Amino acid sequence: VFNYQVKKRSGEVQVYQEGKISHSILRAQQNINKEDKALADKIGKLVAEELKPQFEQEKILGTDEIGDVVERVLIDQQLYDIARAFIIARERQRQEAKAEKGLGVIDDIGLSYTSIVVMKNKYLQKGETPKGCFKRVAKAVAKAETDKKNRSLWEDRFFTVMSTLRFLPGGRTLANAGTANGQLANCFVMPMPDSVEGIFESIKESSLLKKNGGGVGFSFSRIRPKGDAVAGTSGKAAGPVAFMKIINEASEILQQAGGRRSGNMVVLHVTHPDILEFITCKEDEASLNQINFSIGLTDKFMRAVKKDKPWDLINPHTGSVVNTVSSRSIFELACSYAWKNGDPGMIFLDRINQDNPTPRVGVLEAVNLCGEQPLLAYEACNLGSINLAKHISGGQVDWSKLAETVKIGVRFLDNVVSVCKYPLKKVEAVVKANRKIGLGVMGWADLLVKMGIPYDSKEALGLAEKMMKFIRETAWNTSEALGKEKGSFKNFKGSLWQKRKYKFFRNATLTTIAPTGSISMLANCSYGIEPHFANAFYKEALGGIRLPEINKDLLVKLRQVGLDTSNGLIDQIVANGTLQLIKEIPDGIKKIFVTAHEIEFQDHVKMQAAWQKYTDNAVSKTINLAADARVEDVIKAYILAWELGCKGLTVYRDTSRRVQVLNIGYNKNTKFEARNPKQIQNSKIKIQKKDNCPQCGTKLFKAEGCAICPACAFSVCSL
Incomplete structure (x- = not known):
């Protein structure tokens, strides 16, 4: 020595x-x-x-x-x-x-190159190191603790779970905690009343939220339909889609003025007379590029679809029926456009409101940007995710470690509610009255491969339910204890929690499976509950350096069976995009390292439903379909999701974001029934190459409703 x-x-x-x-x-x-x-x-x-x-x-x-x-x-x-x-x-x-x-970043905690890129691009303050970032966030969030000794204790615990990548909060918390901005929530829902004054007031208020970094959801279901009479004038109503264009334009101007790219989610109830125009409003893929949109479906509508019953379209202003159409035709048109380019999504409003914790306060009509967080008007939610890959020991789940992380994560997110600086007093009042938080997971695919469990297996579904049930129960117990320590949320009386016989409860909701694109890359783990999207690829680094990114668990398995990973095998995997075509790789490894587009859509939906079963809010996941999937597959996916109790669904057919269907425009004078799925599916297409990252050139892929770059964390969330 x-x-x-x-x-x-x-x-x-x-x-x-x-x-x-x-x-x-x-x-x-x-x-x-x-x-x-x-x-x-x-x-x-x-x-x-x-x-x-x-x-x-x-x-x-x-x-x-x-x-x-x-x-x-x-x-x-x-x-x-x-x-x-x-x-x-x-x-x-x-x-x-x-x-x-x-x-130009000093790595003082041992991160990967990609993790450092993410931190530099999104979270680090000038001259800050990764350790400094986590210390800044931990200190700011611990300020919610009133006792000085307690504050120091929790600051250390918060720092530990973040710096070891066991738990990470949402992006706005990482970026803004302990700074002059102080806006720590990622998502909001704002009202959209049926008046010009109210609409433009909502646009103004939502712009203030976006300026500080936050996506905003709206329900447009109260806006009167296009062509409806406007009291006191000789004019006609513009309708929901026209106001969507105004919000889109306002968002673009805000972004051009130096604001952070955020986004909008618009929901329209399936009874609205303008539902057909709404479904087809992104006929041109470049239009409304700042907006996600989803149809708000009810159980009554889905039952009508299954029985092919007629469906009434109702003027929300007068309450009168203005038209009756085929329920199945509405549904199939929506599925056709989802097949074409991923929009619109669908949310199941009755399923969402079954879990509404405060029904006396209001009905849940809208969701946040990626659909995983149903919220009331003027409500926000603070999100964070547990890295499941860090909670495995000896090939088995480390349940005690997971319980500890859940408890710390719940307290962390509850503190965020307290220390967050809200841009609007109305938002602050509603948020603090309900104290909703959304603790979720990431690294699910990593955990499965470490345990040798195929993603598309019954064993994986069973483990998903078991893990989320454990996380929910631990989170609920923690919130009950916090309620005793710090007091219940203000709207506790008459809430679902009081009906469940709790005497104290701190948070109206606790669990959400949110998109984890950037924080997953920071944690160097798989996205949310998604399967792996590639086992090996090349990423473009600074200076034109091409670095191979290889699934480390795959490397271990390949070496265990005697394969040489230092030769051209990795190049073969990158070139093929799959393990399935490489003869040298055993079938057992191929089953475990299956990728998103190799999994049947039914198995994607079942996995989402398994996690949803024990999740308070909703689940963000992409249902991937092969490029040659048919519209009928999309129809089956949405029906299965409703039957299994999902709260919403997003589908993505491989390459569909690169195509533009021609000569399929909605004409109000055309009989709706003529617009069937096969017409859209069999129409001509024009290829437009858009599948590479505009920042670094690496191939983008679709996860959690977003187009994500695996190299630099560039993200476009379904926009």
Whole structure:
């Protein structure tokens, strides 16, 4: 053992450790399916002997100098295959180090290159390190604790779960906590009344929310239909779609003026007379590019669809029936457009209101941008997610560790409600009266592969229900304890919790499976409850460096069965986009490492339903379909989702965002029944290549309702 020092690429100086050399040799052996610890230790000792004269002369050596000696010793010992694997691994480390250096961020907690990119682009303040970011957030959120000693205790706990990537809050909390902005909520719902004055007041208020970083949901169901009479004037009503265009334009102007890209979700009730125009309002894929939109469906409507019954369209202003159409035709038209480009989505309003915790306060009519958070008007929700991949030990779920993280996560998010600076007093009043939070998960696909469970299996569905039930029960118990300690939420009286015989309860809702695009990349884990979208791909780093991104669990499995992962096997996986076409890979591994587009849509829906069963709010997940899927498959997916108790659904057919259907425009004089799925499916298409990230060029993929870049975290949420 030498008492000498090593200078790392980051500039940090550490004491030389022979064991680290042995470990690096062992990793190189594993890359070529060899594992001889005795040999690795022997090489470690030989390297130490070679280094001794240099250390005595220089005192401090750089990691590159030490690496050169390791290479020389391996070659001298005629261990050419291990030397080759070591050199390849070392070159990748050099490339990553070069790319990281170009970012100008000091990594003081050991993050991946992609994680550092995400932190720099989205969360770090000027001159801040990742550790500094987590300390800033922990300190700001712990300020909700009134006792100084308690505050210090929880600050440490909050920092620990974030810095170890066990739990991460939503993006606005990471970016704004402890700053002058202080707006920590990601999502809001605003009212949309049936008056010009009310509509433009809502647009003004929602713009203030977006300015500080937040997506906004609306229900347009109260707006009178297009062409309806307007009292006191000779004019006619413009209708919901016209006001959608105004909101879209306002959002674009706000973004151009330097605001953060946010977005809008518009919901229209299926009884609204303008429902057909609403469904087809994104005929041109470039239009309404700041808006997601979903149809609000009821159980009555879905039963009518199954029996092919007529459906009344009702003027929300007068309450009178203005038209009767085929329920199935409305549904099939919506499914046809979802098949075409993913819009509109559908939310099931009756299912949502079954879980409405405060029915006396109001009915839930709208959801946030990605649909996972039903909210009342002027309400917001603070979100955070547990990294399930960090809660596994010895191939099994570490339930005690998971319980601890849930308890810390609930308290963290409840504190966020208290310390958040709300742009509008109305929002602050409603949020603090209900104290809704949304604790969710990410890393589900990672956990499954570590446990050797195929995503599309009954075992996976059973584990999903078991885990979410455990998380919900732990979260509920924590909220009950917080209610005793700090007081129940103001609208507790008459709430669902009082009916459930609770005497104290801190939060109206506790669990949500939200999109985790950016924070999943920061945590270096799979997105939400989504399956893996690729097992290997190349990402474009700064300076034009192409870095291979490989599923580390896959590497372990391949080595275990004797496959050499240092040769062209990874290139084959990237080129094929799947393991299924590579003969050398055993079928057992192929089943475990199945990707999103290899999973049947029914299994996607069943997985969403399994998590929804024990989730207070809703679940954000994309139901992926193959490029050759038919409209009938989309129809079946939505019906299955309703039957299984999902609160909403988003579908994405592979490549559908790259196509533009021609000559299929809605004409109010055309009989609606003529617009059937096969007409749209069989119409001509024009290919428009839009599937690469505009920031770094890496291929985008669809997850949790968003187009996401796996390299730089660029995201366009269904817009």
